[in-house]
Amino acid sequence: MANKINISNGSTVGKPIHCKAAIGREAGQPLVIEEVIVAPPKAHEVRIKILCTSLCHSDITFWKLKDPPGCYPRIFGHEAVGIVESVGEGVDELEEGDYVVPVFIADCGECKDCKSTESNLCSKFPFKVSPWMPREETSRFTDLNGETLFHFLFISSFSQYTVVDVAHLTKLDPSIPPERACLLSCGISTGIGAASRVANVKPGSSVAIFGMGAIGLAVAEGARLCGATRIIAIDVNPEKYEIGKKFGVTDFINPKTCKDKTVSQARHPWYKKHMLPVESGKSLLGCLFGGLKAKVDVPILAKRYMDKEVQLDDFVTHEMKFDEINKAFELLMEGKCLRCVLWMD
Numbered sequence: 001m002a003n004k005i006n007i008s009n010g011s012t013v014g015k016p017i018h019c020k021a022a023i024g025r026e027a028g029q030p031l032v033i034e035e036v037i038v039a040p041p042k043a044h045e046v047r048i049k050i051l052c053t054s055l056c057h058s059d060i061t062f063w064k065l066k067d068p069p070g071c072y073p074r075i076f077g078h079e080a081v082g083i084v085e086s087v088g089e090g091v092d093e094l095e096e097g098d099y100v101v102p103v104f105i106a107d108c109g110e111c112k113d114c115k116s117t118e119s120n121l122c123s124k125f126p127f128k129v130s131p132w133m134p135r136e137e138t139s140r141f142t143d144l145n146g147e148t149l150f151h152f153l154f155i156s157s158f159s160q161y162t163v164v165d166v167a168h169l170t171k172l173d174p175s176i177p178p179e180r181a182c183l184l185s186c187g188i189s190t191g192i193g194a195a196s197r198v199a200n201v202k203p204g205s206s207v208a209i210f211g212m213g214a215i216g217l218a219v220a221e222g223a224r225l226c227g228a229t230r231i232i233a234i235d236v237n238p239e240k241y242e243i244g245k246k247f248g249v250t251d252f253i254n255p256k257t258c259k260d261k262t263v264s265q266a267r268h269p270w271y272k273k274h275m276l277p278v279e280s281g282k283s284l285l286g287c288l289f290g291g292l293k294a295k296v297d298v299p300i301l302a303k304r305y306m307d308k309e310v311q312l313d314d315f316v317t318h319e320m321k322f323d324e325i326n327k328a329f330e331l332l333m334e335g336k337c338l339r340c341v342l343w344m345d
Contacts, residue, residue, distance in 0.1 A: 004097030013086040013096075014040050017047070021141070021159035022325045023149060025073045027066040030326045031158070036075075036149060038161040039140040041088035045133070045163050047140075048082035048100060051178040053157040054316075054341045055079070055332050056187050057213070062129065062152065063329075069129040074150040075141055077157030078104050079339075081172070081181040091166050099174035101185045103294040104153040106134065106167040120293045125167050127288055129153065134165045158325065160344050170294045176302045179319060179341045180312045184298050184305075186289070187339070188315055191218020192301065193290020196226050203227030209249075212240040214315060214338045217247045221311055222290075224248030225304075237335070246314045315339045 017038045022031040041047045059076045062069065084098040094100065106125035113119040121127065125134045131150035132138060140163035141149035141156065156162045172181055183189075191214070195201050207223040209216050212235040223231050224247060232251040233244045241252035292298070304310040318340040320328055328340040 004095075016040065017085075017161050019160035020322070021075050021149075021156075022077075022322070023073050023143070024063050024076055027070055027072065028064045031063075031076075031329070033323055033325070035144055036159060037142045037144070038159065038163060039142075041086060041091075041140075041163050042133075042136075043089040044091060044135060044166050045088040045140075046091060046094055046100070046166055046169055047085045047087075047161060047163045048102070048169075049085050049161055050080050050082040050157050050159065050344050052182045052341050052343055053077050053080040053322075054182045054185075054339045055328050055337075057332065058153075058186075060329065060333060069131075071131050071150050073143070073147065074131065074152055075156040075159050075162075076152045077159070078102070078153040078155040079182050079185040079187065080155065080157035081178045081185065082157075082162075085161065087166075094166060094169060094171060099172050099181075100169045101172055101181055101294075101298060102155040102157065102162075102164045102168050103170055103185055103189075103289065103298065104155060104168065105289040105294060106154075106165070107170070107293055107295045108167045109295065114293070120289060120291050122167065125165070133163070134167065160322075168294075170298045172299055172302050173306075176306055179316060179343075180305060181302065182341060183312050183315055183339060184301050187214050188218045188221075188312065189292055189294075189298060189301060190287075190290040191215040191220075192222035192225065192310070193292040193297065194287055195219045195222030195228075195290075197291035197297075198285055198287045199223075201226035201228050204229050206230035206232065208232045208234060210234045212237070212244055212249075217244060217315070217338065220244055220247040220249050225310065243314075243338075247311060316341055319343065 021036040081101050106122040108124045111124040113123045139148045154168050201223045205228050207228045209219050212233050231249050233249045234253045305312050315338050317337040322342050322344050331337040
C-alpha cells in the first residue's frame with residue numbers, strides 16, 4: 001500500500017465539507033444521523049476523513065449525562081482511524097494522505113511533561129472533557145440550520161469528517177488495516193499500557209485483573225506480552241474465562257461462587273476478599289491512556305500487531321455500517337460485544 005492515500009485531489013481544501021454525522025441531541029436518546037458542515041482546519045489543526053470508528057464505554061457514559069460535562073447537541077466518538085484531507089497553518093508533521101489515529105490525550109512534543117519519560121500527561125494541553133477545540137473555545141461543526149454542534153474528547157469520530165488538533169493525532173504505517181488500527185486509539189492501548197507501563201509487570205510474575213471487559217482483557221494482553229506466567233481474571237460472568245484465555249488468562253475467579261472464601265483462599269495469594277484498603281508496601285496507581293505517549297507508543301503497538309506479537313483481532317466481535325450505530329450502542333450496553341467497529345462508507 002502506498003504511504004499516502006489520495007482522497008480529495010485538492011478539491012475540498014480550504015472549503016467546508018458536507019457529510020454525515022451521528023448527533024446526540026438529547027441525553028440517552030438514540031443518535032440521529034444528519035448532514036453536517038465541517039469547517040476547514042485552522043492553525044495547528046487537521047481535517048481527517050474517518051475510515052472506521054469503534055465504540056467505547058466512555059461514549060455511552062457521557063451520552064447518558066444530562067448535566068455538565070454532558071452537553072447537546074454533540075458528536076460523540078473517540079476511537080478511530082482516518083486519512084488526512086487537509087492541514088491548517090503551522091502543521092509540519094502531517095500532510096494530505098497521511099494515515100492517522102486520533103487520541104484523546106495530547107502529545108505536543110514541546111512541554112516539559114511530553115519531553116519527559118516520567119509522564120504522558122501534556123501540560124500544554126491538559127486532559128479535560130471539553131465541548132470545544134483545545135486551543136480555542138470554538139467548534140468546527142454546524143448543522144444545516146447553522147446550530148453549533150459540540151465536540152467530544154477533542155475527536156468526535158462519529159462523523160465522516162472531523163477536525164482534530166495536531167497534538168491529538170498520531171501517524172501510522174497504512175499497512176495496518178483500519179478495522180484494527182482504530183482499536184489503538186483508546187481502550188486497547190490503555191489496557192496494554194496499564195500493564196506494561198504503569199504496573200510494570202515483570203516476566204514470571206502473577207497478575208490479578210478485576211473486571212474483564214475490553215480494557216480488562218487488554219490488561220491481560222499487556223501482562224502476557226510482559227511475560228507474566230499467571231494471569232488471574234476476576235469477573236461475575238463465567239463466559240469471560242474462555243474469552244480471556246485468548247489473551248493469556250490462566251485462572252478465573254467468579255466472586256458469586258466463592259461463597260465465604262476470600263479471594264486469597266480461592267486462588268490468589270495477595271488479595272483478600274475486600275480489595276481496599278491497600279496493604280502496606282503496595283501502591284494504587286491511576287492512569288490515563290495506560291501511561292502511553294501516543295506518538296511514540298501507538299506506532300510501536302501497530303508494528304507489533306503486524307509482526308503477530310500483539311493480539312487485536314479477537315477484540316472485534318462485531319463490524320457494522322455507520323448507519324447501524326444505535327444497534328451497536330445497544331450491543332455494548334447489553335454486554336454482548338467487546339469492540340464494535342463501524343465502517344463509515
